[in-house]
Amino acid sequence: xxxxxxxxxxxxxxxxxxxxxxxxxxxxxxxAEVVLESVEDVNLEELKTADAIxxxxxxxxxxxxxxxxxxxxxxxxxxxxxxLRGKVGGVFATTSTxxxxxxxxxxxxxxxxxxxxMIVVSNTGELTPERTLYGCPYGxxxxxxxxxxxxxxxxxxxxEEMELAKEYGALVTKTAARLK
Numbered sequence: 001x002x003x004x005x006x007x008x009x010x011x012x013x014x015x016x017x018x019x020x021x022x023x024x025x026x027x028x029x030x031x032a033e034v035v036l037e038s039v040e041d042v043n044l045e046e047l048k049t050a051d052a053i054x055x056x057x058x059x060x061x062x063x064x065x066x067x068x069x070x071x072x073x074x075x076x077x078x079x080x081x082x083x084l085r086g087k088v089g090g091v092f093a094t095t096s097t098x099x100x101x102x103x104x105x106x107x108x109x110x111x112x113x114x115x116x117x118m119i120v121v122s123n124t125g126e127l128t129p130e131r132t133l134y135g136c137p138y139g140x141x142x143x144x145x146x147x148x149x150x151x152x153x154x155x156x157x158x159x160e161e162m163e164l165a166k167e168y169g170a171l172v173t174k175t176a177a178r179l180k
Contacts, residue, residue: 002032002177005050006169008092009039009057009068013154014144015094021162022054022092022140025169032173039071048083052176053118054169055109056092056140062101064093064108072112085117088179090172091139092165094157096146106138119179121172123164130160140165 004026008019016038023036035046039055047053057068064072078084091109095102113120122137134141142157142165157165 002029002051002173002180003049004032004034004052004054004173004176005042005047006034006036007039007042007053007055007071008037009055009065009071011058011065011067014142014156015056015058015092017154018092018094018140018142018157018161018165019056021157021165022056022169025166026054026173028166028170029173029177031177034173039067042071044074044078047078050087051180052088052090052172053084054090054092054172056094057105057109059093059095059101059105062104062108064105068109075112075116079116082117084113087116087118088121088172088176089113089118090121090123090168092141092168093139094142094144096144098143100143102141102143103136103138106136106141110138119175121175123168123171125167125171130164134158134160135164140168
C-alpha cells in the first residue's frame with residue numbers, strides 16, 4: 001500500500017478541482033491509498049504516515065495564497081524532527097492568467113520540500129502537443145480565468161490541464177511505490 005496525501009489551498013474552489021484530478025491519477029495506481037484534503041483540515045501527525053505528499057495552491061502575484069503560507073509555517077516542528085525526510089513530493093498551482101507567476105509559485109512550493117529532505121518529482125514526460133502548450137516541468141499547473149460575475153458558474157481547468165494533472169498524480173504515486 002502506497003499512502004499519498006494530496007493537499008490543496010484553494011481560495012475559491014479552482015485549485016480544489018485540480019487537486020481532485022491529481023488525486024484521481026494517484027488512485028489509478030494499483031495499491032494506492034489517497035487522502036485528498038484542504039491544508040486547513042490536515043492533521044500534521046498523519047503526514048508522518050505518508051509515502052508521498054503532493055501539495056498545491058492558487059497564487060497571488062507569484063506566491064502561494066495565504067492558506068498555503070499558513071500551512072507551510074506549521075511544518076517547522078516536522079523539519080526539526082525530520083518527519084518528512086525521504087518522502088516523495090510533488091506540487092501544483094493555479095493562477096487566473098498564464099502570466100501570473102505560475103512557475104514561480106511551483107518553485108516556491110518545492111522549496112519547503114527540499115528543506116525537509118523530500119524527493120521532489122518533476123512533471124516531465126513525452127513532448128505531446130498538450131504538454132508543450134499546458135505542461136510545466138515543476139509540477140501540475142492550470143490557468144483558470146476569473147468568473148465574469150459572482151453568479152457565473154465556476155470556471156474549470158482545461159481538459160488538457162486536467163489530464164496532465166492526472167498523469168502527474170500517477171507519476172508521483174508510482175515513484176513513491178518504487179522507492180517504498
